[in-house]
Amino acid sequence: MRTFVTVADTGQFQEASAVLGITQQAVSKRIAALEKELGVRLFVRSARGAAPTVDGRAFLPHARELLLAEERAAASVRPGRRALRVDVVGARLGPAGLLRDFHRARPETALDVVTLFDADTAVAAVRSGTVDATFRAVRTRLPGGLRAARVFDEPVQLLTGPRHQLAGARSVTPAQLAGHRIWMPGLVAGTEWAAYYTALAAEFGLTIDSVGPDFGSEALLDTLAGSASLATLVAEGIRLVWPRGHDLRRIPLTDPTPVYPHSLVWDATNAHPALAALRAHLSERPAARPSSRAWTPAWAVRGAFPAGHP
Amino acid sequence: MRTFVTVADTGQFQEASAVLGITQQAVSKRIAALEKELGVRLFVRSARGAAPTVDGRAFLPHARELLLAEERAAASVRPGRRALRVDVVGARLGPAGLLRDFHRARPETALDVVTLFDADTAVAAVRSGTVDATFRAVRTRLPGGLRAARVFDEPVQLLTGPRHQLAGARSVTPAQLAGHRIWMPGLVAGTEWAAYYTALAAEFGLTIDSVGPDFGSEALLDTLAGSASLATLVAEGIRLVWPRGHDLRRIPLTDPTPVYPHSLVWDATNAHPALAALRAHLSERPAARPSSRAWTPAWAVRGAFPAGHP
DNA sequence: CGAGCGCCACAACCATCGGTTGTACGACGT
DNA sequence: ACGTCGTACAACCGATGGTTGTGGCGCTCG
Numbered sequence: 001m002r003t004f005v006t007v008a009d010t011g012q013f014q015e016a017s018a019v020l021g022i023t024q025q026a027v028s029k030r031i032a033a034l035e036k037e038l039g040v041r042l043f044v045r046s047a048r049g050a051a052p053t054v055d056g057r058a059f060l061p062h063a064r065e066l067l068l069a070e071e072r073a074a075a076s077v078r079p080g081r082r083a084l085r086v087d088v089v090g091a092r093l094g095p096a097g098l099l100r101d102f103h104r105a106r107p108e109t110a111l112d113v114v115t116l117f118d119a120d121t122a123v124a125a126v127r128s129g130t131v132d133a134t135f136r137a138v139r140t141r142l143p144g145g146l147r148a149a150r151v152f153d154e155p156v157q158l159l160t161g162p163r164h165q166l167a168g169a170r171s172v173t174p175a176q177l178a179g180h181r182i183w184m185p186g187l188v189a190g191t192e193w194a195a196y197y198t199a200l201a202a203e204f205g206l207t208i209d210s211v212g213p214d215f216g217s218e219a220l221l222d223t224l225a226g227s228a229s230l231a232t233l234v235a236e237g238i239r240l241v242w243p244r245g246h247d248l249r250r251i252p253l254t255d256p257t258p259v260y261p262h263s264l265v266w267d268a269t270n271a272h273p274a275l276a277a278l279r280a281h282l283s284e285r286p287a288a289r290p291s292s293r294a295w296t297p298a299w300a301v302r303g304a305f306p307a308g309h310p
Numbered sequence: 311m312r313t314f315v316t317v318a319d320t321g322q323f324q325e326a327s328a329v330l331g332i333t334q335q336a337v338s339k340r341i342a343a344l345e346k347e348l349g350v351r352l353f354v355r356s357a358r359g360a361a362p363t364v365d366g367r368a369f370l371p372h373a374r375e376l377l378l379a380e381e382r383a384a385a386s387v388r389p390g391r392r393a394l395r396v397d398v399v400g401a402r403l404g405p406a407g408l409l410r411d412f413h414r415a416r417p418e419t420a421l422d423v424v425t426l427f428d429a430d431t432a433v434a435a436v437r438s439g440t441v442d443a444t445f446r447a448v449r450t451r452l453p454g455g456l457r458a459a460r461v462f463d464e465p466v467q468l469l470t471g472p473r474h475q476l477a478g479a480r481s482v483t484p485a486q487l488a489g490h491r492i493w494m495p496g497l498v499a500g501t502e503w504a505a506y507y508t509a510l511a512a513e514f515g516l517t518i519d520s521v522g523p524d525f526g527s528e529a530l531l532d533t534l535a536g537s538a539s540l541a542t543l544v545a546e547g548i549r550l551v552w553p554r555g556h557d558l559r560r561i562p563l564t565d566p567t568p569v570y571p572h573s574l575v576w577d578a579t580n581a582h583p584a585l586a587a588l589r590a591h592l593s594e595r596p597a598a599r600p601s602s603r604a605w606t607p608a609w610a611v612r613g614a615f616p617a618g619h620p
Numbered sequence: 621c622g623a624g625c626g627c628c629a630c631a632a633c634c635a636t637c638g639g640t641t642g643t644a645c646g647a648c649g650t
Numbered sequence: 651a652c653g654t655c656g657t658a659c660a661a662c663c664g665a666t667g668g669t670t671g672t673g674g675c676g677c678t679c680g
Contacts, residue, residue: 001383012655012657013656013657014655014656022639022640023639023640023641024657025639025640025641025642025657025659026638026639026640027657028658028659029638029639029658030638032658033637038384039387039388039389040387042387045656045657045658046646046647046648046657047646047648047655047656047657048647048648048655049655049656050657053440054395054424054440055387057424057425057426058386058387058393058395058422058424059383062379062383062386065379065382065383066376066379066383069372069376069379070376073311073373074348076372077348077350077352077365077368077369078348078349082368085364085368112371114368116364116367125364130363130364322627323627323628324626324627324628333668334627334628335628335629335630335668335669335671336667336668336669337628338629339668340667342629343667355628355629356627356675356676356677357625357626357627357676357677357678358676359627359628360628621680622679622680624677624680625676625677625678625679626677627674627676628673629672629673630672630673631670631671631673632669632670632672633668633669633671634667634668634669635666635668636665636666636667636668637664637666637667638665638666639662639664639665640661640662640663640664641661641662641663642660642661642662643658643659643660644657644658644659644660645657645659646655646656646658647654647655648653648655649652649653649655650651650652650653650654
């Protein structure tokens, strides 16, 4: 590919070979091999050099893209100065949206988004330097050198099918959910997600049930749509693949509103320039502050808020 | 890359080797070589298989993207059923915008945009089947089997610096340009672009000058910004890299408005499914019809309009 | 708790690939 | 008509990347 692009740019095999530091014959062989593999002629050879055919012209941008993709791939793991690497708890949750904003604001900044197993794993990764930051709800005291800023309180909503008893409500209080069956397959014990919902259930006397195999959100939505007794909880920001004709309802929870407390955790000694940019970007947003009408587990308050918060 | 992705998907070297049709040892060697080249460990090996490290997780989406890019590249020239290939006269002109619309409306349709030398070359390419369609201003009678539909009349505007005599005008008539020097470096004799501007100059007595080397649009704009006597003509839709502080002016031409008559040309015997989709997409737009206040060269009227036009 | 099993890494070997040098051929300009 | 420029073909050879064979390590299970 690189040979192809170089030939296209220089206009002749000879000069391309000089650029690439190989012989002209090697370039000729490479191009011939590529043409044979693709089954089309890419250049018309003349006594004055090589000009791309129509196929070659169509192929050229794809070849360039391939080289760029290779460069990005290598940059994502380059020891020392790799791309900024951020862990998020879920690709469709609030923090992922914050990262999309950041990427839109600074598209030149190379950014990798990964999802680790749980908050403890993520915090350990931040500490070891394998990731630069993580959006998580921190439960435990952070190891020395790590900083946290609570950046996003994401309200939790009830999701029901049309036949559910609460389907018509404009809003519901957590206490009203007592006695209803909340079904959340895929909740893995030991993760901070599970801890959050366990605390929520304990606080308001709910029954949260995560038994059964997790067939993915589509299967969950299918089941909800047909059930009069099952409901689930989802984060407000989550974008579901909204099935047609299922008539599912998202119902806000109020008085209090359970919010999921996303914090950004990073290592104070990490000098990655894009990390500073990310923190600056996040602090430019209106700071998320705990509302008196919001609820979080007791452990969440340990997550530090940006300066100015009590 | 394919080996890496396969290992990540299967979770073990052994099964990946079966999928790829090679031995486990070859997979081991490939991954080891990749890790050595990148300088990082991508998998943690255990007695139950291989799990990606944090680096591996970050690398994975890039590796997938690379494979997709390779597939798209191959598809762009696959003999027989390649991607729809359309020639446009310029990437920043109206037809390129139409193609962007089409791509937005049908993102699943593989689409390649190329730019050939001139209309005759493009028409020959359509006839030979190396491109599926071209947006061009057709001057000559089309070879048998080819069809044309005038899809976009693009108004031409005057571009001047702030010190130019016409800089303050809200609009200008072509006749008013007589005597002013119009500078259009890069206009290649023999192309339909050149023919268009030649006809325009002849019709209204203009002086269009394309001598001198073409250093690109940036250099042109720099020169225009500082000149009181030079101006150029640009298509309305063209997106220039608008230099800061140059205070350039785009001035509409009126009474009549010269328009550049883009037609879509295709081969009636070409059965490419995406070609039909493109034509359908274009015909859904409000048909471009020649206004009595618009001007085109006499030869342009030969370009067929969609059904219904006189 | 030890034996067995499943999985990966290392070693030796070998065919193929992809580079080299040397040369031929065609087009263009003088 | 002949040098010059640029590419293609041929012969050659080392490096690459596959194979088979084997060893080690960590689960798991009797």
